[in-house]
Amino acid sequence: MDKKAPSGAQAVLRAIALLKAFTLERPERDVAELADETGLRRSTVHRLLSALESEGLVTKEATPGRYRLGPTVAALGVRALRSSKLHQTVHPVLEQLADETGETTTLEVFTEGKMLILDEVLGARLIGASPSLGTAWALHATSTGKALLAALSPARASEVLSPPLKRFTSTTITDRTALEEELETIRRSGYATAREELEEGYTAVGAVVHVPMVEPYAALSLGGPSTRLEGEALLKLGALVKTHADAVSKRLGFEESS
Numbered sequence: 375m376d377k378k379a380p381s382g383a384q385a386v387l388r389a390i391a392l393l394k395a396f397t398l399e400r401p402e403r404d405v406a407e408l409a410d411e412t413g414l415r416r417s418t419v420h421r422l423l424s425a426l427e428s429e430g431l432v433t434k435e436a437t438p439g440r441y442r443l444g445p446t447v448a449a450l451g452v453r454a455l456r457s458s459k460l461h462q463t464v465h466p467v468l469e470q471l472a473d474e475t476g477e478t479t480t481l482e483v484f485t486e487g488k489m490l491i492l493d494e495v496l497g498a499r500l501i502g503a504s505p506s507l508g509t510a511w512a513l514h515a516t517s518t519g520k521a522l523l524a525a526l527s528p529a530r531a532s533e534v535l536s537p538p539l540k541r542f543t544s545t546t547i548t549d550r551t552a553l554e555e556e557l558e559t560i561r562r563s564g565y566a567t568a569r570e571e572l573e574e575g576y577t578a579v580g581a582v583v584h585v586p587m588v589e590p591y592a593a594l595s596l597g598g599p600s601t602r603l604e605g606e607a608l609l610k611l612g613a614l615v616k617t618h619a620d621a622v623s624k625r626l627g628f629e630e631s632s
Contacts, residue, residue, distance in 0.1 A: 388414060389422050393431065396443045399533075404439045451485060460585065460592060461493055463625050467594070467618050468495040475611065477598040478503035482518040482580075484591045485510070487536055489519045492592075503576065503597050514539045514553055515546050517568040517580030518593035523553075524560035525582040525590040531557070546571045564620075565612040570600055577603040579612040581619035584628040594619045 391412045396403060405423065409416045423441055426432045430446035461481065468479040472495040481493040488510035497503070513519030513535055523531040539548040547553045560566045565581040572578075578597030582590045596615050597603070603611060623630075 385422070388412070388418065389426060392419065392422055392426065393443070393447070396432075396441075402435055402437075402440050402442050404441070448486060448490075459626065460583070464583065464592075464594070464622055465493055465495075467622055468493060471495075471594070471596055471615070471618055472497050475596060475614070477596050477603075477611075480506070480518075480595045480597070481583075482516075482593050482595055484513075484522055484534070487534060488512060489516050489522070489593070497598060499598070499602075511572060512540060512542070514548075515542050515568060515572040516595075517566045517578040517597070518595045519580075520553075520556065520560055520566040520568065521580040521582045521593045522590055524557040524566065525584075528554075530589065542572050543570055543574050545569060563612065563616075565616040567608060567612060569604075569608075575600050577608065579603070579608065579615050581612075581616040583619050583626070584623040584630075586627045586629075594622070 391414075392408055395408055395411050400407075405416050405419050408414070408423075409419045412419070414422075423432055427434065427441070427444070430444040432441045432447075433444040434441055464481045468481060471477075471479040475497065476499045477497040479495050479497070480491050482489040483492050484490075489512075490510040491506050491508060494507045511519065513523055523535060526534070537550075539550070539553070540546070541548050547556060556566075565579055567577065567579050569577045576597060577600040578595050580593050580595040583592040583594060584590060585592065594615055596611055
């Protein structure tokens, strides 16, 4: 039995190497590519991919022989994030924001090209946002997504923003030039707004949370009916969310360079 342990550990390490080979730049891979990159035999890669697929860690693409990371990886990532210092630090802030404004607040993180709602505190108002914990939404149509894009370098923002820009409502920004102009505005104000760009009647404001040593990947959001989030009220809420996001960043050890 002891003699089998190294072999089992080796198989695990090989499977992990395959999972790590899937990147943002190369989300889809085939057996030949993975074999060349990891130095494993194609038969070994195929066998390991079959085992990973059975557990939802990879999934087959429509193109024969190609794979991408599966839903189980995302689920594990969410569990890890929810147990992280980020989640623990932000949750009381979401509660405070929701209590102060009566609107729904969220913590969202960038994953698989979208903003995933990692944590959520529902507002006390009778008419408000519906529960959306665990859902993921397009970067260009959300306040958190646009706040994140504005915080990244132009080159990185262009890299993570996959064309075409899908239209969700009549006010969704689908032109890259128009979006870049809005990102410049967001960089100046420090927060983003999404006025009925994802759903008719829903407006949100969002601001990035900075974590030391890594590129921006998280943001706070506050959202509710457009009838309440408009004009001067929307500006005040945007500034409020930015203030709380900046405070969280400092608690996490982030220091803004001068």
